[in-house]
Amino acid sequence: MMDFNSAIDLGPHATFIIISYLGVALVSFGLILGTILNSKHQKKRLADLEAKGIRRKSDK
Amino acid sequence: MSFRAFTAIIKRDVKMAMRSFGDGLTLVLFFIMIGVIIPFAVGPNKVLLATIAPGVVWMAAFLSSLLAIDRFFRADFEDGSLLAMRHASISLSTIAFAKLIALWLTTILPLIFATPMLAMMLNMDYELFFRTILSLLVGTPALIAFGGIGAAITVSLKRGGLIAPVLILPLSIPILIFGISAIKTNAGVGVENTAVLFLLGISMLAMVFAPFAIALALKLDQE
Amino acid sequence: MKKYSPPKNINKSQTVKEMNWFDKLAHPGQFLKWSKYLILPLSLITIALFGIGLWFAFFNSPEDYQMGDTVRIMYIHVPNAWLSQFVYMAMAVSAIGTLVWRHPMADVSMKVAAPLGAAFTALALFTGSLWGRPTWGTYWEWDGRMTATLILLFMYLGLVALWRSFDDQLRAAKLIAVLTLVGAINIPIIKFSVDWWNTLHQPSIISAEGLSMPASIYTPLLVMMLAFTFLFVTLHLVGMRTEILKRKADALIRKSVSQTGNKGVGK
Numbered sequence: 173m174m175d176f177n178s179a180i181d182l183g184p185h186a187t188f189i190i191i192s193y194l195g196v197a198l199v200s201f202g203l204i205l206g207t208i209l210n211s212k213h214q215k216k217r218l219a220d221l222e223a224k225g226i227r228r229k230s231d232k
Numbered sequence: 233m234s235f236r237a238f239t240a241i242i243k244r245d246v247k248m249a250m251r252s253f254g255d256g257l258t259l260v261l262f263f264i265m266i267g268v269i270i271p272f273a274v275g276p277n278k279v280l281l282a283t284i285a286p287g288v289v290w291m292a293a294f295l296s297s298l299l300a301i302d303r304f305f306r307a308d309f310e311d312g313s314l315l316a317m318r319h320a321s322i323s324l325s326t327i328a329f330a331k332l333i334a335l336w337l338t339t340i341l342p343l344i345f346a347t348p349m350l351a352m353m354l355n356m357d358y359e360l361f362f363r364t365i366l367s368l369l370v371g372t373p374a375l376i377a378f379g380g381i382g383a384a385i386t387v388s389l390k391r392g393g394l395i396a397p398v399l400i401l402p403l404s405i406p407i408l409i410f411g412i413s414a415i416k417t418n419a420g421v422g423v424e425n426t427a428v429l430f431l432l433g434i435s436m437l438a439m440v441f442a443p444f445a446i447a448l449a450l451k452l453d454q455e
Numbered sequence: 456m457k458k459y460s461p462p463k464n465i466n467k468s469q470t471v472k473e474m475n476w477f478d479k480l481a482h483p484g485q486f487l488k489w490s491k492y493l494i495l496p497l498s499l500i501t502i503a504l505f506g507i508g509l510w511f512a513f514f515n516s517p518e519d520y521q522m523g524d525t526v527r528i529m530y531i532h533v534p535n536a537w538l539s540q541f542v543y544m545a546m547a548v549s550a551i552g553t554l555v556w557r558h559p560m561a562d563v564s565m566k567v568a569a570p571l572g573a574a575f576t577a578l579a580l581f582t583g584s585l586w587g588r589p590t591w592g593t594y595w596e597w598d599g600r601m602t603a604t605l606i607l608l609f610m611y612l613g614l615v616a617l618w619r620s621f622d623d624q625l626r627a628a629k630l631i632a633v634l635t636l637v638g639a640i641n642i643p644i645i646k647f648s649v650d651w652w653n654t655l656h657q658p659s660i661i662s663a664e665g666l667s668m669p670a671s672i673y674t675p676l677l678v679m680m681l682a683f684t685f686l687f688v689t690l691h692l693v694g695m696r697t698e699i700l701k702r703k704a705d706a707l708i709r710k711s712v713s714q715t716g717n718k719g720v721g722k
Contacts, residue, residue: 183523183524183525184523184524184589185523185524185525185589186524188525188528188585188586188588188589189524189525189527189528189585191585192528192531192532192581192582192585192586193527193531195578195581195582195585196531196535196578196581196582199574199577199578200578200686202574203571203574203690204690207690207693207694207697208693210694210697211693211696211697211700214697214700214701214704215700217700217701217704218700218703218704218707221704221707221708221711226707226708226710226711381633381634381637385617385630385631385633385634386617386620388626389620389621391620395613395616395617395620398609398612398613398616399613399617399634401609402606402607402609402610402613402638402645403610403637403638403641403645405606405645405648405649406641406644406645406647406648406649409648409649409651409652410648413652413655423655430648430651434644441640445633445636445637448554448633449630449633449634452554452626452629452630452633453626453629453630455626455629
């Protein structure tokens with residue numbers, strides 16, 4: 173087992189490491205969130221159209 | 233027969249450019265004005281100006297050609313000539329090649345003729361001046377070829393003039409790098425000549441392949 | 456009025472059973488059906504890989520004797536730099552699919568990949584400059600790799616902008632495919648010219664290339680590269696599904712508008 177305290181000590185450049193990880197996490201979660209929200213939005217659009225009775229012939 | 237059709241297209245485009253002489257003059261003015269603005273930006277220090285002169289001339293040529301991009305195929309697209317050209321006796325890529333040559337003659341050649349003025353204002357010596365002319369002659373065909381691709385892709389967009397430069401600018405960076413290095417480097421003897429050869433290679437490749445890309449884009453656009 | 460007849464391989468009268476396996480997999484409707492079952496496994500694999508990779512990166516890898524603790528930035532920098540190239544490769548392959556086989560799924564794949572590629576490339580630059588500051592003493596160094604990556608970012612952003620400037624997405628796909636391939640041919644030339652230019656002006660640049668890497672650094676690096684690649688694959692898949700749904704909805708709206716319009720004129 174590694175010593176937790178020594179592993180978490182990031183040396184003199186800790187700020188750079190933490191900022192880079194935070195930035196990457198932020199953008200990655202942004203991409204994930206954007207993908208999910210966009211997917212939800214398009215599904216809702218299709219459901220709304222369906223509710224109005226607009227659908228493809230093959231789906232009937 | 234097909235060669236006559238080829239030269240006919242060049243003649244037609246040059247003639248049309250002569251008719252709208254104002255556009256060509258605007259481009260030359262723009263080219264010179266960039267050279268005039270730079271001393272205001274960095275100060276009239278003659279040594280400094282001579283140092284940055286190669287970069288300034290290439291940037292001016294680069295920006296002027298970006299300015300000209302929108303005119304590449306727009307008129308032919310709007311009046312339907314482009315559609316007619318698809319049924320010509322020669323292939324669309326040959327036509328694209330002819331149009332690229334005409335473009336070079338009407339937009340870049342006037343700039344090269346205007347270069348002496350820039351050379352004077354930027355305190356170039358004779359050697360620098362001749363190398364600049366050589367570099368522009370060898371490198372600008374590639375600039376026009378890339379511009380043609382950008383123009384062909386955005387020809388059906390109403391605001392194509394805005395987006396085409398953004399698309400082809402990153403692709404043109406090698407031309408700028410070798411173009412400026414071909415004029416002057418402080419890196420050692422022979423580097424300039426290597427750069428000229430690279431520039432020649434890019435220009436030739438671009439002039440050979442760009443007509444096909446342009447023809448493909450124009451065809452796909454009209455499907 | 457001329458009736459629209461779809462191309463043969465997506466003809467609805469042709470039942471799914473008659474298609475060969477590839478058409479079946481690549482038919483948008485079929486794609487929506489089978490890809491549904493991939494989302495959860497892919498997401499779980501991605502999460503697991505990130506868990507393992509981050510644990511390695513922070514708790515189970517030594518500091519590098521040359522780079523010190525900043526080597527931990529490499530664990531997220533290298534995967535993003537790899538993705539910046541990989542995504543463009545994926546787009547170029549899709550572009551060939553668009554131009555040669557005229558496949559609608561290739562269009563969708565290209566469109567969804569562009570913003571993802573831009574984001575990963577931006578992250579590669581961001582982490583690269585944060586690594587460069589403690590190592591090289593500057594946030595931005597005009598070295599060959601960083602400069603070429605910056606140019607790549609501009610190419611991605613140009614493609615994203617171009618997708619947004621077209622109304623007709625079918626026409627956009629074909630033209631953007633041409634530009635994507637022109638870009639793909641240019642990438643090696645850009646890389647070469649930038650490297651050449653760099654050695655011309657800064658002959659004594661410190662580069663990360665010469666650094667030797669022990670296995671203790673390789674393991675977290677490889678796991679993190681896999682993790683980010685799976686993240687891209689998952690996002691790309693879900694994004695493609697969403698784009699298909701969007702096109703479906705757009706088509707339905709157009710159809711309903713033109714139908715009600717026709718009724719008003721005809722009867």
